[in-house]
Amino acid sequence: xxxxxxxxxxSELIWPYFVNNYxxxxxxMPFDLLYWNSDSTRMAAANHSxxxxxCYLSNTLSQGKMELAGKTLSLKDIRIPIYNxxxxxxxxxPAKSVFVGSSLFGGPVEYVLSGSGxxxxxxxxxxxxxxxxxxxxxxxxxxxxxxAGAKETPGSWWPHWQRWIEAMDDERVPARVPGGGALNxxxxxxxxxxxxxx
Numbered sequence: 001x002x003x004x005x006x007x008x009x010x011s012e013l014i015w016p017y018f019v020n021n022y023x024x025x026x027x028x029m030p031f032d033l034l035y036w037n038s039d040s041t042r043m044a045a046a047n048h049s050x051x052x053x054x055c056y057l058s059n060t061l062s063q064g065k066m067e068l069a070g071k072t073l074s075l076k077d078i079r080i081p082i083y084n085x086x087x088x089x090x091x092x093x094p095a096k097s098v099f100v101g102s103s104l105f106g107g108p109v110e111y112v113l114s115g116s117g118x119x120x121x122x123x124x125x126x127x128x129x130x131x132x133x134x135x136x137x138x139x140x141x142x143x144x145x146x147x148a149g150a151k152e153t154p155g156s157w158w159p160h161w162q163r164w165i166e167a168m169d170d171e172r173v174p175a176r177v178p179g180g181g182a183l184n185x186x187x188x189x190x191x192x193x194x195x196x197x198x
Contacts, residue, residue: 004052009091062104079107083164084139085157087114087121099146102139110164111139113150114157126156133157 006013020026043051060066064074082105086098095113102109114121115131124131134150153160179185186192 005092062101075101075104076106078105081107081168082109083161084109084111085114085122085161086111087117089117090121092118096143099139099143109139111136111146112157112160113147124156124158126158129155131156133160135160 017028021028054060054066061073061075064072064076066073082102084098084102086093086095088095090098099111102111113134114124115133116124121131132152132154133156134147134152136146136150139146
């Protein structure tokens with residue numbers, strides 16, 4: 001699946017690495033997001049085929065025709081409030097597609113457009129003060145009109161999400177203590193795997 005998504009932007013996500021790393025023998029620049037991105041999902045071939053066919057090729061999910069275990073799925077049946085984040089330069093879930101998809105749910109949707117792309121626009125921690133995000137109320141009309149009237153806010157979208165979720169329920173619960181019972185903690189966060197050398 002990672003390869004399929006990289007092919008959507010091969011000029012940025014495949015060819016530079018082939019030329020610089022393979023042909024020129026240069027080491028890639030250290031970049032934390034690319035390390036995270038290389039930890040791709042391991043999906044069985046049947047699942048991968050079903051996913052691509054039903055969510056991209058035939059787009060049955062958006063049409064209310066996707067079937068799983070004999071049940072037909074309809075996004076209109078989802079009536080809980082949804083925070084639907086899109087990123088402006090996303091090649092996997094283009095912002096306009098996420099906007100159109102927001103109108104398919106049966107309940108209220110808060111559509112927010114973040115700066116940057118698929119990974120950086122989502123991960124964007126508030127303390128870095130990078131990028132920006134746009135808001136413009138309800139999802140209706142054309143995407144281009146929504147963007148033209150949207151309010152730009154500098155920084156991460158995460159504080160906006162926190163205010164949105166706390167407006168629905170601001171109850172706090174204590175953090176779970178890792179381990180105990182049958183599942184003991186192996187190591188302190190972030191885990192021992194980050195110390196492994198490849």
